[in-house]
Amino acid sequence: MVDALAVESCSRCNASAVIHQAYSGQHLCDRHLASSIRKRTSKELRQQLRLPKDARHEDGSLYRILVAISGGKDSAVLLTLMHDILGRRRDVELISGCIDEGIDGYRAPSLECARQLAESLDVRFETLSYEEMGYERMDEVVTRMPAMGENHDEANGMMPCSYCGVFRRQGLNALAQKVNADVMALGHNLDDMAQSILMNLQNGEIDRSVRLAPHTEAPIDGIAPRIVPLRWIPEQEIHAHAICQSLPMYHGDCPHAPGAMRQQSRGIIADMESITPGARHGLLHSLDEIRRLHREANQGSRSEVNNCTECGEITSREVCQACTMKQWLAETA
Numbered sequence: 071m072v073d074a075l076a077v078e079s080c081s082r083c084n085a086s087a088v089i090h091q092a093y094s095g096q097h098l099c100d101r102h103l104a105s106s107i108r109k110r111t112s113k114e115l116r117q118q119l120r121l122p123k124d125a126r127h128e129d130g131s132l133y134r135i136l137v138a139i140s141g142g143k144d145s146a147v148l149l150t151l152m153h154d155i156l157g158r159r160r161d162v163e164l165i166s167g168c169i170d171e172g173i174d175g176y177r178a179p180s181l182e183c184a185r186q187l188a189e190s191l192d193v194r195f196e197t198l199s200y201e202e203m204g205y206e207r208m209d210e211v212v213t214r215m216p217a218m219g220e221n222h223d224e225a226n227g228m229m230p231c232s233y234c235g236v237f238r239r240q241g242l243n244a245l246a247q248k249v250n251a252d253v254m255a256l257g258h259n260l261d262d263m264a265q266s267i268l269m270n271l272q273n274g275e276i277d278r279s280v281r282l283a284p285h286t287e288a289p290i291d292g293i294a295p296r297i298v299p300l301r302w303i304p305e306q307e308i309h310a311h312a313i314c315q316s317l318p319m320y321h322g323d324c325p326h327a328p329g330a331m332r333q334q335s336r337g338i339i340a341d342m343e344s345i346t347p348g349a350r351h352g353l354l355h356s357l358d359e360i361r362r363l364h365r366e367a368n369q370g371s372r373s374e375v376n377n378c379t380e381c382g383e384i385t386s387r388e389v390c391q392a393c394t395m396k397q398w399l400a401e402t403a
């Protein structure tokens with residue numbers, strides 16, 4: 071039995087370890103953790119984003135990648151890695167963007183972390199708020215939720231994260247359009263992916279899992295495809311790496327998150343992983359296989375997409391969820 075308090079040394083050198091990968095049996099020091107994360111991320115990035123030697127457009131303009139940052143550890147690690155891997159390319163421009171949800175005590179400090187990080191890397195930084203998009207601040211949305219639930223069955227029992235997720239998605243698309251991004255990179259880690267896959271399975275929504283990023287294999291017209299270069303990196307490793315690198319990051323949690331389904335899923339995935347190390351990787355491998363089978367089975371048949379009659383965004387409904395929610399908000403003003 072290994073004493074939990076004893077500091078293990080790195081499996082690759084003599085330095086003390088900062089992380090234990092139960093799924094691989096390895097202990098890694100900060101330096102070897104950093105090189106391991108960089109290697110896995112750049113391999114995944116190459117697979118999700120096949121850039122030609124010169125990625126510039128025909129008119130000579132640069133290939134633009136919008137990196138969505140939140141001030142948290144995941145997107146901080148994502149931006150520094152993307153900058154490290156692609157920063158020297160003259161044909162590619164990285165732009166960072168942060169969505170301001172309007173959550174008091176949470177967004178102001180995290181936005182500052184995001185801005186600091188972008189400035190330290192000399193990466194252009196853009197923000198967009200829910201108010202600028204024509205929604206309300208999240209703090210206001212939350213106070214109107216009971217009224218919206220009374221007015222509409224569909225809104226009944228919805229959690230703040232349901233609104234926030236829809237608005238943020240719309241906001242990121244708007245930011246991508248504003249900066250003319252060719253692709254958008256998101257900081258989802260392995261735990262995020264495993265949680266989403268599990269939640270979609272629980273809800274019987276395989277098609278939602280199939281539509282999870284990366285989208286570069288099956289892009290949808292008019293929307294910057296999303297890539298998720300960190301999707302194989304466990305949250306704990308990203309956290310340890312961000313601390314070792316002293317990246318500016320905000321540690322606070324969103325005050326509206328408690329009660330969300332993701333919180334339960336987080337606990338279940340953590341338990342699964344501790345009982346069966348490698349379970350998260352297994353879930354994501356399963357999804358990739360399901361996605362492959364799904365694509366094979368649906369070859370040639372275009373998935374059914376409409377344009378929202380209100381805003382023109384791509385949706386499976388007549389009026390997209392964002393516009394529907396905007397309507398609910400207007401009714402309760």
Ligand SMILES: [Zn+2]
Pocket residue numbers: 080081082083084085098099100101102
């Ligand atoms: Zn080492």
Ligand SMILES: [Zn+2]
Pocket residue numbers: 378379380381382383389390391392393394
């Ligand atoms: Zn719409």
